[in-house]
Amino acid sequence: MTTPLEDVALSDALDPLVLAIDVGSTASRGGVYDATGRPVAGLRHKVRHAFTVAPDGTSEIDPDQVTAEVVEIIDAVTEEGSLGTRIAGVAMDTFAASLIAVDADGRPLTACLTYADSRCAQDVTALRAELDEPAVHERTGTRIHTSYHAPRLRWLARSAPQTFAAAAGWWSLGEYVYRQLIGVDAAGTSTAAWTGLLDRRTGELDAELLEAVGVRAEQFSPIHDLADTVLPAVAPRWPALAEARWFPVITDGFASNVGAGATDPTTMAAATATSGALRVLLPHAAHPVPLGLWNYRVDGDRTLLGGALNDVGRAFAWATSTFRLEEDLDPLLTAPPSTATPLVLPYLTGERAPHWAGDAQATITGVTAATDSAAMLRGTVEGIAITYARVVAELGPAAPEAVRMTASGRVSNDHPDWLQILADVLGRPVTHVTLKRSTLRGTALLALDVLAPDALRAPRPTGTTYEPDGGRADYYADRQRRFAEMYDAVVGPGA
Incomplete structure (x- = not known):
């Protein structure tokens, strides 16, 4: 650390x-x-x-x-x-x-x-x-x-x-x-x-x-x-x-990636604010662009490859408020997974990556009389993690050098234990970049690259690197399969 x-x-x-x-x-x-x-x-x-x-x-x-x-x-x-x-x-x-x-x-x-x-x-x-x-x-x-x-x-x-x-x-x-x-x-x-x-x-x-x-x-x-x-x-x-x-x-x-230190093709950056994204900065345009992703020109020859999620912090806040969760959320995030957890498509304001269904809506299944507020939040968080995983699956073939994963932003700073769920779903380590206002700092760094290109920059602060728990791989593989089936049934295949 x-x-x-x-x-x-x-x-x-x-x-x-x-x-x-x-x-x-x-x-x-x-x-x-x-x-x-x-x-x-x-x-x-x-x-x-x-x-x-x-x-x-x-x-x-x-x-x-x-x-x-x-x-x-x-x-x-x-x-x-x-x-x-x-x-x-x-x-x-x-x-x-x-x-x-x-x-x-x-x-x-x-x-x-x-x-x-x-x-x-x-x-x-x-x-x-x-x-x-x-x-x-x-x-x-x-x-x-x-x-x-x-x-x-x-x-x-x-x-x-x-x-x-x-x-x-x-x-x-x-x-x-x-x-x-x-x-x-x-x-x-x-x-x-x-x-x-x-x-x-x-x-x-x-x-x-x-x-x-x-x-x-x-x-x-x-x-x-x-x-x-x-x-x-x-x-x-x-x-x-x-x-x-x-x-x-x-x-x-663009600023968020720079602030998180994801400035080369080896590092994917997960932004976790009100909305979210997963991005990698490339020295060239991606050819071809994966169908589920975007590839923005950002300056010179550099492009940003990735996908965006409308609802990350928004989905956290909605679940916390709607299900009246006023207690500490950490025990809900660190608990082992349970097959009784509802399955949630977390599309409160439509879907962007990877299927771009602008009129997609949130959908919840698997609710019983035994389902409590904690289970509803846990299902929402797992749904967010699975949505990131669907973007990663699209990004991998187009950016094979991207072997590292960082996560920054308000959601990860407020609830860092959710990154264990993300690591378990992705099956890869996730490093928490603990910097507050990483987007603001990224904007400053981009200007400093012009004004003071030779100045030595202070290193980004990082916290825990969350390693995937292999014992949970089968559970999350099944959740992702069921998520895809529900998506196809409710939103539509290849939306």
């Missing part, structure tokens, strides 16, 4: 300093990091928020609210008088994908649609019938799914034609915030890739998809790699940022 990543006093911090901002599903947060990647003590701020959701699949947030949160964060972390102008860079990540229609003056015509908004499910079906989805997948690295722009744009054209016609631009949340703060229109390569419209081989927007949904390339912001770009930012509100370079906004998934 390594020592924790300790905060460093401002007086001891090594220049250059970086201000990193992370806009996540449940909060916006920001902090200052020194050249080693250590957080600077006292220069951190967080503002909580929540998506607006509805039974029809609505999942959105007010972009002006998020802009105000980012302003509050920058105000809070730059008010320290002794900071001077030591901050050399500002970098931001946001949840992905997000979509806002804006007018010619950059004012929002819609709320920000989040990755979990599924109101365009009907348009997914229509586009899959019209287009050659395997060809789209091979070009863009993404499926036609509710998480991506093509069906969302088609839905807006159908449900709000006047708004669609009035839109001068289609921006991500980060692009909108940057326009308000520094007057710049720019999208990081990874942000553009998460729209599902970017050709992962050329770095250009895909002409066939744009035509299919009735939009133009000039309605999207210019695309920039981090290493090649210094944005012409003007931010007079913050004298502490007078010398800072502003980097194009990136996605939380």
Whole structure:
């Protein structure tokens, strides 16, 4: 076990300093990091928020609210008088994908649609019938799914034609915030890739998809790699940022992998926050892309291969609240498996990887009069682990060098014993990366790779490596078989 990543006093911090901002599903947060990647003590701020959701699949947030949160964060972390102008860079990540229609003056015509908004499910079906989805997948690295722009744009054209016609631009949340703060229109390569419209081989927007949904390339912001770009930012509100370079906004998934230390093809990183993902960073595009996964271009020739889960922390929280589990959860997670545990498909907000069934719903079977709250939670957690395993099965052939597995994020930090279940289901060791705010630190590290490439970075803190219990292999193999059978019966084979 390594020592924790300790905060460093401002007086001891090594220049250059970086201000990193992370806009996540449940909060916006920001902090200052020194050249080693250590957080600077006292220069951190967080503002909580929540998506607006509805039974029809609505999942959105007010972009002006998020802009105000980012302003509050920058105000809070730059008010320290002794900071001077030591901050050399500002970098931001946001949840992905997000979509806002804006007018010619950059004012929002819609709320920000989040990755979990599924109101365009009907348009997914229509586009899959019209287009050659395997060809789209091979070009863009993404499926036609509710998480991506093509069906969302088609839905807006159908449900709000006047708004669609009035839109001068289609921006991500980060692009909108940057326009308000520094007057710049720019999208990081990874942000553009998460729209599902970017050709992962050329770095250009895909002409066939744009035509299919009735939009133009000039309605999207210019695309920039981090290493090649210094944005012409003007931010007079913050004298502490007078010398800072502003980097194009990136996605939380890219930053999460970097923060967890999964920066080469040998390491898979399981992100375990409100939503989740399993990713490996490759030095090239994957050919072919496994049907159940995405392969996003993130910068230069690098791509991120993996799959996302809508419901990880969300499923934990739902089960804990719904089944009124107020006691310590550790005994429920460390107990040996039981055949009396219900089988759970944990799709509260639809499925992404590996079968991309946007309208999938949670399903529970095996409930009897003897089933208690603890069993319901345990079944939910096992369902989450099995969903990760289904992504791993797709990823393995395309990334044969990925032999190590890490897990980071709020769920693993709050309930580390759940990683034993994950290791048992996967049949491989899982190392807990105990770092808090790993996505935020990853965003800082990506900026530092440009500003201070030769500085020695502080090592990531790790905890227990959970080894699989061979005596449980048969149990979890049977659970995975039954999970697949239930999935085929309820959601549909090859959904």
